[in-house]
Amino acid sequence: MKIYDQKLTADYLENLSLIEGIIRPEESFDIIKKKLVVGEAELTMFYIDGFIKSDSLEKLLTYIVTLKDFGSNKQGDAQSFANKHITSAEVDVTDSVDQLVLMLMSGCTVMLCNKFDSNAIIIDYRTYPARSTDEPENDKVMRGSRDGFVETLISNTAMIRRRIRSPRLTVKYLNAGKSTRTDLAICYMDGRADREYVDSLIEKISSLKTDSLVLGHQSLTEALIKRGWYNPFPKIRSTERPDAAAATILEGGVIVLCDNSPEAMIFPTTLFDFLQETDDFYFPPLTGSYLRVLRQAIFWMTVFITPLWYLVLEHEYILPDALKFLIPKDPGELPIFLQLIMVELALDGLKLASLNTPSVLSNSLSVVGGLLLGDFAVTVGWLCPDVILYMSFIAIANFTQSNYELGYAFKYMRVITLVLTVLFDWWGFTAGVIITVTLAAINKTVDGKRKYLYPLIPWNGKAMARLIFRLKKRY
Numbered sequence: 001m002k003i004y005d006q007k008l009t010a011d012y013l014e015n016l017s018l019i020e021g022i023i024r025p026e027e028s029f030d031i032i033k034k035k036l037v038v039g040e041a042e043l044t045m046f047y048i049d050g051f052i053k054s055d056s057l058e059k060l061l062t063y064i065v066t067l068k069d070f071g072s073n074k075q076g077d078a079q080s081f082a083n084k085h086i087t088s089a090e091v092d093v094t095d096s097v098d099q100l101v102l103m104l105m106s107g108c109t110v111m112l113c114n115k116f117d118s119n120a121i122i123i124d125y126r127t128y129p130a131r132s133t134d135e136p137e138n139d140k141v142m143r144g145s146r147d148g149f150v151e152t153l154i155s156n157t158a159m160i161r162r163r164i165r166s167p168r169l170t171v172k173y174l175n176a177g178k179s180t181r182t183d184l185a186i187c188y189m190d191g192r193a194d195r196e197y198v199d200s201l202i203e204k205i206s207s208l209k210t211d212s213l214v215l216g217h218q219s220l221t222e223a224l225i226k227r228g229w230y231n232p233f234p235k236i237r238s239t240e241r242p243d244a245a246a247a248t249i250l251e252g253g254v255i256v257l258c259d260n261s262p263e264a265m266i267f268p269t270t271l272f273d274f275l276q277e278t279d280d281f282y283f284p285p286l287t288g289s290y291l292r293v294l295r296q297a298i299f300w301m302t303v304f305i306t307p308l309w310y311l312v313l314e315h316e317y318i319l320p321d322a323l324k325f326l327i328p329k330d331p332g333e334l335p336i337f338l339q340l341i342m343v344e345l346a347l348d349g350l351k352l353a354s355l356n357t358p359s360v361l362s363n364s365l366s367v368v369g370g371l372l373l374g375d376f377a378v379t380v381g382w383l384c385p386d387v388i389l390y391m392s393f394i395a396i397a398n399f400t401q402s403n404y405e406l407g408y409a410f411k412y413m414r415v416i417t418l419v420l421t422v423l424f425d426w427w428g429f430t431a432g433v434i435i436t437v438t439l440a441a442i443n444k445t446v447d448g449k450r451k452y453l454y455p456l457i458p459w460n461g462k463a464m465a466r467l468i469f470r471l472k473k474r475y
Helices: 012-023 054-064 077-085 097-105 153-163 195-206 217-224 242-250 271-275 285-314 321-326 336-355 359-380 385-400 404-441 461-468
Strands: 031-038 041-048 091-094 109-113 120-123 169-176 182-189 237-239 254-258 264-267
Touching: 012 041, 012 097, 012 109, 031 054, 041 097, 077 091, 077 120, 091 097, 097 109, 097 120, 153 169, 153 182, 153 242, 153 254, 169 195, 182 195, 182 242, 195 217, 195 254, 217 254, 217 264, 237 242, 242 254, 242 264, 271 285, 271 461, 285 321, 285 336, 285 385, 285 404, 285 461, 336 385, 336 404, 359 385, 385 404
Parallel strands: none
Antiparallel strands: 031 041, 041 109, 091 120, 109 120, 169 182, 182 254, 237 264, 254 264
């Protein structure tokens, strides 16, 4: 995305006025303008305080004041000066005002001089505030590496490069957002990824007409996919683990990294991909298959367990004696339907309270608060113990996979199915199942050859077996 179409000229003062008019250093205390006069040469440098390695810049300035050769206004003087005197590993010479402004606001140093030609020099002395690459809180494993993506793009690409030491690993740089000019990186294996899909994705991102990507991967998701408010299923899968991202790339997938976001976006995405976890591949195939089948069974149960239980209560006469324990002995003062809805809302309330509780108190308060509320509700008569049991199972089962958006999508489908079951009995339950499958089937993602319900629709037996069972390594 190009914002400024101007080019530098051979007039130093005109170039200086143009750059100053755009970046306005006199109005921002952290944009530094440093002017040096060395003999007949007048040199001006712009950089952002806090993004610069001060020691490297100080060494460069000390060296520059001893120089006499700044060129003589001949074509190529800026490039010649950079080749002779700038020892930084990353140096560029350009006459593009858009490139100068972008790199300056990204943290690079821009150098103008009256002895240069119609070019300026960009020096990369950047250093960003960054946290350590600790294991992600929401994507932990029992075995395996303990590093995770951070908010710095170059660190994230380096962690992938560390795992894939192949020249076929391609990292394509883009930027998006008129105001934020956010750096993006598209990572794929040349020869394994679908080239047509990669080109389509690059074109989509390059043509985005959005002002900002302040919220990182979520902003990019909403800019790429015009989602319908009625469809809660997640559009794009993400991971904070470099090993999972590297494995996806080796399988032929595409990863998009966004600066200021610690999550890698995985393309293309299907519903069943969300139910895979990194732990599956750090264990032997038998154990990995067991964990995967168990996760699939438990998570899918969360959609239908309360509507089915309500149906059983409405038609308890069909139950054999061995299953009579499913009928609560003390159903409570409120209707079962209202009890289930109340607990659904209470669970989300406890989650919000836990998020805003200081970390030193969050674990104890959330556990104690849940126990006390449940015990008092049963004692007073609002809830029956069976409702507490089933909703506790659902709350815990949601953590069998790490995507919160998918968990809430299943929650909405569960509530819709429950409401329809209350209103229309068996027909309502069937309608709820149909609505769930339909919304999943029509969910829009970034277009690719794989649909959202692949490999179920269209059917691919081998691919489905690989998703359900841990048959072999992913690459």
